[in-house]
Amino acid sequence: MQGNIASAEGAIAAGCRFFAGYPITPSSEVAEQMARRLPKVGGKFIQMEDEIAGIAATIGGAWTGVRSMTATSGPGFSLMMENIGYAAFTETPCVVVNIQRGGPSTGQPTLAAQGDMLQCRFGSHGDYSTIALAPSSVQEMFDLTVKAFNLADRFRTPTFLMADEIIGHLRERVEFPDTVECIPPRPIREGKLPFEPEEDLVPGFTPFGHGHRVHVTGLTHNEKGYPASTDPDLHEKLVMRLIEKVERARHEIADYDIQNPDAEVVFISYGVPTRSVRQALLDAPEGLYGHLNLRTVWPFPENLLKKFPNARVFLVPELNMGQMAREIVRHCDQPVISLPRLGGELHTPRYLLDRAEEYR
Amino acid sequence: MTVEDWFRHDRLPHIFCAGCGNGSIINSTLEAVDSLDWKVDETVFVSGIGCSSRAPGYIVTDSLHTTHGRALAFATGVKMANHDLNVVVFTGDGDLSAIGGNHFIHACRRNIDITVICMNNQIYGMTGGQGSPCTPTGALSTTTPYGMDEAAFDLCELATAAGANFVSRWTSYHVRELTRAIRYGLQKPGLSFIEVMVQCPTNYGRRNRLRDVEAMISVMRDNAILKEKYDRLVTERKPIPEGSFVVGTLTDRNLPALGVRR
Numbered sequence: 001m002q003g004n005i006a007s008a009e010g011a012i013a014a015g016c017r018f019f020a021g022y023p024i025t026p027s028s029e030v031a032e033q034m035a036r037r038l039p040k041v042g043g044k045f046i047q048m049e050d051e052i053a054g055i056a057a058t059i060g061g062a063w064t065g066v067r068s069m070t071a072t073s074g075p076g077f078s079l080m081m082e083n084i085g086y087a088a089f090t091e092t093p094c095v096v097v098n099i100q101r102g103g104p105s106t107g108q109p110t111l112a113a114q115g116d117m118l119q120c121r122f123g124s125h126g127d128y129s130t131i132a133l134a135p136s137s138v139q140e141m142f143d144l145t146v147k148a149f150n151l152a153d154r155f156r157t158p159t160f161l162m163a164d165e166i167i168g169h170l171r172e173r174v175e176f177p178d179t180v181e182c183i184p185p186r187p188i189r190e191g192k193l194p195f196e197p198e199e200d201l202v203p204g205f206t207p208f209g210h211g212h213r214v215h216v217t218g219l220t221h222n223e224k225g226y227p228a229s230t231d232p233d234l235h236e237k238l239v240m241r242l243i244e245k246v247e248r249a250r251h252e253i254a255d256y257d258i259q260n261p262d263a264e265v266v267f268i269s270y271g272v273p274t275r276s277v278r279q280a281l282l283d284a285p286e287g288l289y290g291h292l293n294l295r296t297v298w299p300f301p302e303n304l305l306k307k308f309p310n311a312r313v314f315l316v317p318e319l320n321m322g323q324m325a326r327e328i329v330r331h332c333d334q335p336v337i338s339l340p341r342l343g344g345e346l347h348t349p350r351y352l353l354d355r356a357e358e359y360r
Numbered sequence: 361m362t363v364e365d366w367f368r369h370d371r372l373p374h375i376f377c378a379g380c381g382n383g384s385i386i387n388s389t390l391e392a393v394d395s396l397d398w399k400v401d402e403t404v405f406v407s408g409i410g411c412s413s414r415a416p417g418y419i420v421t422d423s424l425h426t427t428h429g430r431a432l433a434f435a436t437g438v439k440m441a442n443h444d445l446n447v448v449v450f451t452g453d454g455d456l457s458a459i460g461g462n463h464f465i466h467a468c469r470r471n472i473d474i475t476v477i478c479m480n481n482q483i484y485g486m487t488g489g490q491g492s493p494c495t496p497t498g499a500l501s502t503t504t505p506y507g508m509d510e511a512a513f514d515l516c517e518l519a520t521a522a523g524a525n526f527v528s529r530w531t532s533y534h535v536r537e538l539t540r541a542i543r544y545g546l547q548k549p550g551l552s553f554i555e556v557m558v559q560c561p562t563n564y565g566r567r568n569r570l571r572d573v574e575a576m577i578s579v580m581r582d583n584a585i586l587k588e589k590y591d592r593l594v595t596e597r598k599p600i601p602e603g604s605f606v607v608g609t610l611t612d613r614n615l616p617a618l619g620v621r622r
Contacts, residue, residue: 018441044440049466053433056426060406060437063424068441086427208422208438209445211401215368215417217425226371227417227425 003141004071004168007097007161008033010145011069013180016095017043018068020057022050022076025109026165027099030071051076055083055096062087062094063216065207067149071097073165074107077116078123084158085124086218088242091156091195091203093185095148098160099168100319102344111344112165114271114319118326120160121298127239129246132160132298133255134270138172144255144295146180151253153185155246156202162297164319166272166346188212193223201245247299254301256294258308263290265359266311268328270294273317273347280349280356289356297324302331313359315339317347366390366400368420375414379573381532381558382479386415388535389448389477392543403446406435408460411486411560412452412479429460432467435474439619447474448546453494454484457513461493468522471550472618477542478515478553481560489563500567515555520611525550527611531557531580534607541609550617557584557605 001009008030011019019034031047038045044061048054054070061068072080077098087094102108103115116123120132131151133144145161152159188194188204194214197203203223206212219227220235228234259281267277267289274293281289290308294301305314305328314336316325322338329336339355341347367390376382393403403421407413409428416423426434431449439447456464456478467476483501484490491501491508494515498507519527526548530538538556545552559565559576570576585593585601587608593600 018437020437020440046436046440048433048436049462052430053436053463053466056430056433057437057440059426060424060434060439061441062437063422064438064442064445066441068437082427083430208404208424209402209442213400213420213422215423215425217417218427219425 001138001171001174002029003135003138003163003170004029004099005033006138006141006174007071007145007163008037009176010142011095011149012037012041013142013176014067014146014149015182016067016069016149017041018058018061018066019043019070020046020048020061020068021054021070021072022048024051024073024076026101026168027071027073027097029168030097030099051079052083055080055087058094059083059087059092062092063208065210069095069097071099073099073101074103074116075105077119081119081123085126085128087158088124088128088130089218090216091242092158093152093156093205094158095145095152096158096160097145098162100162100164102342108344110165112272112319113342113344114162114164114323117162117297117320117323120162127243129243130158130160130298131155131246131253131296132162133295134162134297135167135295136271136274136293137167138170139174140295141167142174142176147255150181150183153205154183154202155249156185156205157246162271164272165344194225195221196223197241197245201241250299250301251303253296253299254304255296256292256301256304259291260287261290261307262310263288263308264310264312265356266290266292266308266314267352267356268292268294268314268316269318270297270324273319276347276349276352277317280352283349284353284356300327300331305332313337315352315355315359317341317352361394363387363390363394366394366420368418371418374418376411377562379559379561380411382411382415384532384535385477385479385538385556385558386418388539389542390419391539392546393448395543396546398446398546402444403448404438405448405450406431406438407450408455410452410455410484411481412450413455415450429455429458430463431455432460432463432476436467436470436472439472439474443619443621446546449474449476451476451478453478453480453482453515454492457493457515457518464518465522468519468524468551468553470618471523471525471615473549473551473620475542475545475552476554478555479558480515480555481558481564483560483564485560485563489567516553516610519553523615524553524611525613525615525617526552528553528609529555529557529605529607531584531607532559533577533581534584537607549620550615
């Protein structure tokens with residue numbers, strides 16, 4: 001099965017019943033599969049007039065309490081940015097699948113990249129935080145889409161599946177479990193205001209049509225949900241809570257695997273370059289190199305760097321100019337060597353071993 | 361219930377300027393909604409950005425105050441994900457026809473079962489009086505200091521051409537007619553578009569020799585020609601008075617609609 005199809009199937013399995021989007025290479029198969037599948041499971045698919053409308057309708061759908069998703073790639077992702085900020089600020093649980101392609105601009109529609117890793121964290125104006133997952137196999141396209149819905153609901157924040165053209169179009173064997181774990185958003189407790197946080201800083205959810213009579217606005221709002229955009233303290237407190245509710249859960253929601261934690265030269269990767277790193281480790285003498293594969297990229301789980309006590313250097317192969325390497329530099333004393341690869345092709349295992357050899 | 365029960369009393373005072381007509385339009389809308397015995401908890405008001413778009417914040421139902429121009433796209437999501445909700449959009453001429461023009465065309469084309477009420481004050485009121493696509497040719501605004509040199513959109517023609525089932529225009533003077541039109545639109549399957557010409561003394565009238573609220577309303581009253589009268593003038597090949605605009609039901613048809621409650 002193809003990666004994009006697996007993501008759509010993961011969404012259906014997770015109970016997603018509303019999809020609004022706009023076709024764009026290399027993500028269109030996600031929309032096509034949702035168009036085929038949703039009517040058969042009692043859901044609704046709608047093709048909107050552009051990606052701005054795609055994310056807007058997704059947010060509208062999410063506020064009716066239906067699990068909602070959109071899918072896109074580079075140019076469409078750029079168009080979505082304003083409303084992604086709206087979703088973050090209004091604490092709307094929704095999932096955005098980004099099958100990354102080469103940019104900037106129209107760039108390389110049919111080739112892979114990881115150039116939107118900072119955009120998914122910082123792309124909308126103002127301060128906020130988001131959750132981003134990075135699949136490196138077709139199985140993970142399914143599994144992490146399910147996970148994205150659970151995280152979006154739990155933290156009430158837009159959650160991104162940051163895949164790429166290679167994984168999106170890759171065909172691999174996939175196993176669908178009979179059932180998947182679907183954890184609905186926590187309902188609001190009696191007596192609580194619609195935007196009054198619980199202890200974990202996340203408010204209970206108040207979907208439309210259930211008598212909550214909630215006012216949702218992209219203006220700075222108080223816990224009632226009412227506009228209060230000229231109160232400096234209130235704004236600061238709200239923005240800090242939205243960041244903190246995600247960031248302080250970063251160790252708990254970290255999803256990763258580790259190979260050879262005693263190694264001195266350690267690769268850190270996420271998404272498709274993980275496949276090249278794994279092959280490189282198989283080709284190298286056993287135990288020589290370490291590897292940290294991140295499935296949760298944002299919030300960045302910086303304590304994982306400590307799992308390599310002997311690390312002298314971190315090598316970070318990415319299909320961009322070192323976007324996550326910049327983040328890793330912030331959290332460790334060792335040198336962080338960015339191994340950028342642009343143009344749509346993967347680092348070869350040979351290339352990675354040659355670079356690692358230089359730091360042995 | 362009464363109309364008063366539809367308001368969020370704890371949101372008062374409101375932000376509208378003295379002499380603004382938006383309040384009359386909100387009143388007409390809620391009177392229409394109330395007269396149909398719509399349930400508060402089955403009704404959602406959606407809006408974009410601008411003076412008009414503040415309206416949902418004063419209404420007690422669930423409401424979504426979204427980004428500039430995108431109200432119809434958000435509303436489409438709400439209605440498609442749950443056909444059982446009654447969805448009403450408040451928007452303005454800038455929100456709907458400039459930044460939101462594409463969503464307007466496509467919402468009408470889909471003929472999605474929502475009611476769209478556009479408060480057309482012919483200006484960007486909230487941001488201080490910049491020209492909009494509905495600012496009349498020659499009118500002054502902060503971004504057309506020598507007079508608007510572009511043509512204005514006819515929003516009703518646009519909605520009709522794009523496929524909306526019900527299209528009507530009134531003014532904030534014609535309160536009873538407006539209420540009736542909204543009431544009809546709310547019940548009509550498909551997209552109902554109601555354009556309401558409304559006075560903005562603060563940011564339109566002040567710069568266009570219509571400082572006095574009463575004068576602004578009089579101009580709307582005197583220049584409004586009923587659709588029936590307009591049609592008669594056309595048939596009789598008589599001149600259409602300069603500066604006039606048509607009010608009444610402009611389109612009423614039954615094209616296939618999307619998202620209709622079963």
